[in-house]
Amino acid sequence: MSERRKATVGTRIGMLAYHALMLTISAVFLLPFYWMTISAYKSNAEIFSDPVTLFPDPIRWENISALLTRDDFPFVQQFLNSVFYAGTVAVLVCLSCSLAAYSFGCLRWRGRNLVFALTVCALLMPTIVTFLPVYLAWSKLGLNGTYWPLITPFLFGDAFFIFMLRQFFMGVPREVLDAARLDGASEFRIWWQIVMPQVRTPLVIAGLFATVYTWNEFFLPLIYLQDREAFPLSVGLFTFQSQRAVEWSVSMMGAFLTAIPMVLLFLFTQRLFQRGLSSTGLK
Amino acid sequence: MGAVRLTGVRKLYGTIEVIKGIDLTVAAGELVVFVGPSGCGKSTLLRMIAGLEDVDYGVVEIAGKDVTEAPPAQRGVAMVFQNYALYPHMTAYDNLAYGLRRAGMGRVEVDQRVQETAALLQITELLPRKPKAMSGGQRQRVAIGRAIVRKPEVFLFDEPLSNLDAALRVEMRSQIARLHHELAATMIFVTHDQVEAMTLADRIVVLNVGRVEQIGSPREVYHNPANLFVAGFIGSPAMNLLPATLGPNGVALLSGPVLGGPTGTGQEVTLGVRPDRLTLAPPEAAHLTGEARLIEHLGDETILHLRLPEGRALTMKLQGDVSLQIGERVHARIDMAGACLFGADGMALSSMFSKIVMSSHAPIG
Numbered sequence: 001m002s003e004r005r006k007a008t009v010g011t012r013i014g015m016l017a018y019h020a021l022m023l024t025i026s027a028v029f030l031l032p033f034y035w036m037t038i039s040a041y042k043s044n045a046e047i048f049s050d051p052v053t054l055f056p057d058p059i060r061w062e063n064i065s066a067l068l069t070r071d072d073f074p075f076v077q078q079f080l081n082s083v084f085y086a087g088t089v090a091v092l093v094c095l096s097c098s099l100a101a102y103s104f105g106c107l108r109w110r111g112r113n114l115v116f117a118l119t120v121c122a123l124l125m126p127t128i129v130t131f132l133p134v135y136l137a138w139s140k141l142g143l144n145g146t147y148w149p150l151i152t153p154f155l156f157g158d159a160f161f162i163f164m165l166r167q168f169f170m171g172v173p174r175e176v177l178d179a180a181r182l183d184g185a186s187e188f189r190i191w192w193q194i195v196m197p198q199v200r201t202p203l204v205i206a207g208l209f210a211t212v213y214t215w216n217e218f219f220l221p222l223i224y225l226q227d228r229e230a231f232p233l234s235v236g237l238f239t240f241q242s243q244r245a246v247e248w249s250v251s252m253m254g255a256f257l258t259a260i261p262m263v264l265l266f267l268f269t270q271r272l273f274q275r276g277l278s279s280t281g282l283k
Numbered sequence: 284m285g286a287v288r289l290t291g292v293r294k295l296y297g298t299i300e301v302i303k304g305i306d307l308t309v310a311a312g313e314l315v316v317f318v319g320p321s322g323c324g325k326s327t328l329l330r331m332i333a334g335l336e337d338v339d340y341g342v343v344e345i346a347g348k349d350v351t352e353a354p355p356a357q358r359g360v361a362m363v364f365q366n367y368a369l370y371p372h373m374t375a376y377d378n379l380a381y382g383l384r385r386a387g388m389g390r391v392e393v394d395q396r397v398q399e400t401a402a403l404l405q406i407t408e409l410l411p412r413k414p415k416a417m418s419g420g421q422r423q424r425v426a427i428g429r430a431i432v433r434k435p436e437v438f439l440f441d442e443p444l445s446n447l448d449a450a451l452r453v454e455m456r457s458q459i460a461r462l463h464h465e466l467a468a469t470m471i472f473v474t475h476d477q478v479e480a481m482t483l484a485d486r487i488v489v490l491n492v493g494r495v496e497q498i499g500s501p502r503e504v505y506h507n508p509a510n511l512f513v514a515g516f517i518g519s520p521a522m523n524l525l526p527a528t529l530g531p532n533g534v535a536l537l538s539g540p541v542l543g544g545p546t547g548t549g550q551e552v553t554l555g556v557r558p559d560r561l562t563l564a565p566p567e568a569a570h571l572t573g574e575a576r577l578i579e580h581l582g583d584e585t586i587l588h589l590r591l592p593e594g595r596a597l598t599m600k601l602q603g604d605v606s607l608q609i610g611e612r613v614h615a616r617i618d619m620a621g622a623c624l625f626g627a628d629g630m631a632l633s634s635m636f637s638k639i640v641m642s643s644h645a646p647i648g
Binding site for chain 1: 334368381386
């Protein structure tokens with residue numbers, strides 16, 4: 001009995017140490033976010049005051065209106081651009097990648113595994129390697145400065161999301177697809193009416209991942225878009241910060257408001273994110 | 284209801300031939316059961332009839348039409364799967380209606396057909412439910428309903444009862460038998476369960492490694508197996524196969540006793556004896572003597588597993604609750620009625636001792 005109690009005490013100490021370590025690591029990751037948040041409500045002078053204040057005093061709510069009313073930083077327009085960009089990519093990813101995943105996961109055709117392997121190989125190709133020829137191609141089409149080069153590629157799928165969705169599509173029983181074929185459904189109809197409703201959760205996960213990825217995407221919008229009114233927030237914030245380096249409080253408010261939608265999205269869909277990560281073997 | 288005719292049907296996966304030239308005719312309104320061990324190709328053959336697997340060589344005809352190249356939906360077949368394969372996001376009603384809607388049927392007619400089928404299968408109260416809110420038996424009834432509602436030429440069943448518990452299996456089996464009778468439907472049923480095969484089938488097709496070993500009524504296949512494979516496969520417990528010779532005085536077991544029957548000049552044969560054709564006998568009247576290795580008391584009968592002196596196993600099925608001890612010496616007598624003889628090539632020589640005359644084990648077509 002006493003041995004068992006000892007073990008329990010030992011386990012408790014172990015758990016305490018574990019949680020202390022985890023909290024410390026979490027704090028390290030949270031610190032920049034906390035710093036951004038409090039700086040958003042401070043004056044420029046307070047941000048650099050010595051000693052450092054850990055909470056803004058007073059809370060400068062006017063920083064919000066200062067940001068939203070600036071002529072050299074069309075925040076609202078850029079916010080809407082980001083919503084459009086991320087939303088469109090998310091929808092396209094769900095449609096195009098699920099169609100490819102259906103083919104790779106549910107249909108049998110000669111050379112399927114080879115084509116899938118080649119598709120996955122695309123993951124190994126960094127954007128930086130291909131961006132120049134692709135950029136030149138879009139230039140020739142005269143579509144630089146628009147969202148076409150940023151959005152159109154997702155109409156043809158994305159290797160990561162095809163890979164992720166295929167795992168779920170493979171879980172749809174073959175007999176259900178066969179039953180639909182016997183019922184007279186075409187492959188396209190089976191994809192849309194039979195398989196898609198069964199993989200709703202993975203689709204939402206893919207959409208969420210695509211949204212977060214696109215929301216934070218910086219490089220491609222930076223090279224394709226030239227007009228400030230057309231920038232998404234990622235590029236807009238960077239441009240503003242690099243041009244108005246001294247206005248830290250406005251920059252921080254911009255960064256804070258840019259991060260908030262993704263934080264809220266994560267809070268409401270935390271479980272889906274975790275499932276997505278565990279299913280792709282990313283964590 | 285249409286007949287199904289397979290002519291020289293073959294299937295290859297790469298270079299491996301899994302269906303090796305099958306000729307078979309299933310008459311209109313007949314219930315034929317495919318049985319065979321795992322991997323014998325019975326499910327593949329069924330899927331080829333359904334159009335879910337390509338036919339590499341040969342012709343599949345349903346109701347007199349060549350459907351070898353036709354897509355599944357245009358073959359006039361409906362299939363019931365082992366794992367039900369219901370559309371999980373649809374209600375039972377929509378599961379039944381889906382195929383009818385795909386066929387372009389109007390809403391009123393769809394509703395009428397679904398309600399009729401539901402009434403026939405007593406699943407009307409299940410119609411608003413989704414599959415996850417149903418038990419296994421209910422799901423399978425809905426799956427059968429989905430097949431019936433389309434009024435197909437041929438029903439295909441791919442081990443539909445395997446996922447059900449024993450009691451439900453018996454109930455569903457009798458329901459399928461009733462449906463077959465009521466609808467006068469052509470049905471092809473795949474199973475590895477011999478009881479299902481024996482009780483449901485008009486004819487049994489025994490398959491092994493992609494070939495038909497025997498086609499016949501359940502009684503034919505049981506009493507007159509065409510070869511050693513069928514003899515060993517059909518019947519539970521399996522038929523005892525004993526080495527023997529055909530001597531001038533008849534069949535002689537290698538262990539000595541002469542059983543009479545057909546004579547010969549010392550050819551090696553195999554004598555097949557069903558476990559229920561062995562009885563306990565006094566030592567002087569016994570043909571075989573062995574040691575009891577395992578005794579299974581099933582209440583109304585006792586299965587006795589013996590080991591013969593030469594190391595061979597022998598199974599006896601005795602009526603009633605026989606009290607014997609493991610290790611006890613048991614004397615058995617062979618009841619010659621119903622015994623079978625197989626030649627050195629494994630094919631049945633005849634069933635010399637049987638009153639049941641086997642018609643033919645050649646493919647019927």
